[in-house]
Amino acid sequence: MAAIAQSGFREPNLLMKIASRPTALIGLLVIVAMIVLALLAPLISPYDPAQLAVRDRLQGPSWQHLFGTDDLGRDVLTRVLYSGRTSITVGFAVVIFSSIIGVFLGLMAGFFRRLDTPVSRLIDAMMAFPDILLAIALVAALGASATNVVIALGVVYAPRLARVVRASTLVIRELPYVEAARALGVPTHVTLVRHVLRNVTSPLLVQATFIFANAILAEAGLSFLGVGISPDIPTWGTMISVGRQYLDQAPWIMWFPGGAIIITVLSLQLVGDGLRDFLDPRLAKDV
Amino acid sequence: MSTSFDGDFQSIMIRSALNRIFGMLVVMALVVTIVFVIVRVTPGDPAAVMLGPDATAADIASLRQRLGLDASIPEQFVSYVGGVLRGDFGQSIFLNMPVTSALMQRAEPTFFLTIFSLAIATLIALPVGVLSAYWRGSVFDQAATALAMFAASIPSFWLGLIFMQVFAVQLGWFDTSGYGGPGASFGERMHHLVLPAVTLGLISSALITRFTRASMLDVLNDDYVRTARSKGMSEWRVVVKHALKNALIPILTVIGLTAALLVSGAIVTETVFGLPGVGSLIVSAVLRRDYPLIQGALLVVAGLYVLVNFIIDMLYLVVDPRVRY
Numbered sequence A: 001m002a003a004i005a006q007s008g009f010r011e012p013n014l015l016m017k018i019a020s021r022p023t024a025l026i027g028l029l030v031i032v033a034m035i036v037l038a039l040l041a042p043l044i045s046p047y048d049p050a051q052l053a054v055r056d057r058l059q060g061p062s063w064q065h066l067f068g069t070d071d072l073g074r075d076v077l078t079r080v081l082y083s084g085r086t087s088i089t090v091g092f093a094v095v096i097f098s099s100i101i102g103v104f105l106g107l108m109a110g111f112f113r114r115l116d117t118p119v120s121r122l123i124d125a126m127m128a129f130p131d132i133l134l135a136i137a138l139v140a141a142l143g144a145s146a147t148n149v150v151i152a153l154g155v156v157y158a159p160r161l162a163r164v165v166r167a168s169t170l171v172i173r174e175l176p177y178v179e180a181a182r183a184l185g186v187p188t189h190v191t192l193v194r195h196v197l198r199n200v201t202s203p204l205l206v207q208a209t210f211i212f213a214n215a216i217l218a219e220a221g222l223s224f225l226g227v228g229i230s231p232d233i234p235t236w237g238t239m240i241s242v243g244r245q246y247l248d249q250a251p252w253i254m255w256f257p258g259g260a261i262i263i264t265v266l267s268l269q270l271v272g273d274g275l276r277d278f279l280d281p282r283l284a285k286d287v
Numbered sequence B: 001m002s003t004s005f006d007g008d009f010q011s012i013m014i015r016s017a018l019n020r021i022f023g024m025l026v027v028m029a030l031v032v033t034i035v036f037v038i039v040r041v042t043p044g045d046p047a048a049v050m051l052g053p054d055a056t057a058a059d060i061a062s063l064r065q066r067l068g069l070d071a072s073i074p075e076q077f078v079s080y081v082g083g084v085l086r087g088d089f090g091q092s093i094f095l096n097m098p099v100t101s102a103l104m105q106r107a108e109p110t111f112f113l114t115i116f117s118l119a120i121a122t123l124i125a126l127p128v129g130v131l132s133a134y135w136r137g138s139v140f141d142q143a144a145t146a147l148a149m150f151a152a153s154i155p156s157f158w159l160g161l162i163f164m165q166v167f168a169v170q171l172g173w174f175d176t177s178g179y180g181g182p183g184a185s186f187g188e189r190m191h192h193l194v195l196p197a198v199t200l201g202l203i204s205s206a207l208i209t210r211f212t213r214a215s216m217l218d219v220l221n222d223d224y225v226r227t228a229r230s231k232g233m234s235e236w237r238v239v240v241k242h243a244l245k246n247a248l249i250p251i252l253t254v255i256g257l258t259a260a261l262l263v264s265g266a267i268v269t270e271t272v273f274g275l276p277g278v279g280s281l282i283v284s285a286v287l288r289r290d291y292p293l294i295q296g297a298l299l300v301v302a303g304l305y306v307l308v309n310f311i312i313d314m315l316y317l318v319v320d321p322r323v324r325y
Helices: A001-007 A012-019 A022-039 A076-111 A113-127 A129-143 A144-173 A176-183 A187-223 A236-244 A251-277 A282-284 B002-040 B044-053 B057-067 B074-085 B099-105 B107-134 B139-152 B156-170 B187-192 B194-220 B223-230 B235-272 B276-288 B291-321
Strands: none
Touching: A001 A236, A012 A022, A012 A251, A022 A076, A022 A251, A022 B002, A022 B276, A076 A144, A076 A187, A076 A251, A113 A282, A113 B002, A129 A144, A129 B002, A129 B235, A129 B276, A176 A187, A176 B194, A187 A236, A187 A251, A236 A251, A236 A282, A236 B002, A236 B156, A251 B139, A251 B156, B002 B074, B002 B291, B044 B057, B044 B139, B057 B139, B074 B276, B099 B107, B099 B291, B107 B139, B107 B187, B107 B235, B139 B156, B139 B194, B156 B194, B156 B235, B194 B235, B223 B235, B235 B276, B235 B291, B276 B291
16 A cells, blocks of 8 residues: 555656756756845845946946946846845745645545535636736735735636646545545545645646746736836836836846746746656657 | 437537536636625725725715625625626726726727737647647757747747837837827727737747647547558648648637637736737726726636637537537
8 A cells, every 4th residue: 555655646766857858957957046046146246236326327238237237227137136036936935825725625626526516616717817817906906015916826826736636636536545545544634645645746746837937927927017016126027117118228127137037937847847748758758 | 210319419419518508607606706705805995995095084985885885795796796797897986987888998909919919829839830740859849849938938028028129119110109099090000019919929829839739749640640641641631631620629729718818918918018908907907906997807808718618618519529518
């Protein structure tokens, strides 16, 4: 029974196998580099992200300011690095929050037959709302702040995770070791956590990686529209929004934060694809 | 005997269609409930939040009455659902007009933007996806797959700004923003949609390309394709007449769903290009906390999505007799 419980999606050396796919390895290395750069921002850049230098405003890229300066003379590279902290943190927090809701809903729908239809219909209804639209409506209701952006995007992406968890739970529920656990009188919550949840982590991980990427894009969109995180906190979206006003004079203000978003999202997609291909050999063969 | 089979088949079809209609109505009811709940999760009094810090108690009380917020929550819900069933989505606070009229007034740019974007996305994605699957593993396939992934990683508003910088600011081929003013001809108005439509179309093409490729890969290895080849049929006929025809159902699904999702893309793109469409209306409604308008927009967009999904499922039922709901 224990052997079966250990089989399925849980394979040893997951990281090693992902790393064996060159594109996934590149994605993994780049995303790690982005996180390290964001964390080490104060050490890397000699400038303060909020330091005003009106005399230096709208300067193009140079040795002094590699990514140029913005409308208030602030160093764009510094702000891109500090914005990375916000954007990546928000994206990660969205993954955690949506996973908590999604796993709970998915396990309930997949494991308890009576709850399947109502929870599945709720998931369908939630997924009828385009992500940005539902997120801005929720942020409008809750108020604009980093926490509320996380809550809003968490609610938006939770149904996607719930679907994945439900689908896996439906399969795992019928496996002999789960039936054996039931027959042995193992309490339901223990069966759910020890036997079911452990075996849905891999498909969950794949979906969570894509949600991480989508959350970064969505957060940038909300900040760009001015309905997300406070404009005082640097984010890639707010930087692009500022750069938009200086498109003809200083386009670099929006070039670099956009580039940072693309690199981060692309890396996460590569990692997600690598994970999926590894976990689903049929797809790996097709790709 | 065949009559009995046809009768059974028809009754199964009707039962499946009724099941699907019931499912759609349940989802729509939940959508209406979610839209109703969203405004109620506002911390504090929604009327006070809408009017801002300078509002007097009398103003707040008057707005509460106008929005029906002084009734109990169940009463508010019944009244809201009743309104929705009559096609009355309430009154926009700031525009001072019915929400439906406000949405209809702004529908034209969004409608054409969606149509053009979808056309561009499909025209790019279908041939690229088909050829990518046909030449699986080739340089073309790898380049197309990489480009599709790259396109899916670009924020639409950033790509829009890049296009604006190059084609409007530097080359001067297009206006940077707007929809041509009140007296603009249809052609002028459509000219303003070129850059936004290309922006949205390119980004949407990523998803359709990946789906087309995957669907084609599924069918290209099927027995009937092999049989068609063994009968000496030309490759063009094999790919288009046999493989693409069968791969088209899932592709049409993703095209249909992309159409519904493009409305979401339009929110950001319309803001970038200053288009007076539903998307920019929603953003201004959010900034002004015009809750009835936000609710109406949510309901219309989600309703469209559910409807498109339903139509696709019904088409499935007609096209593929194996499908059951």
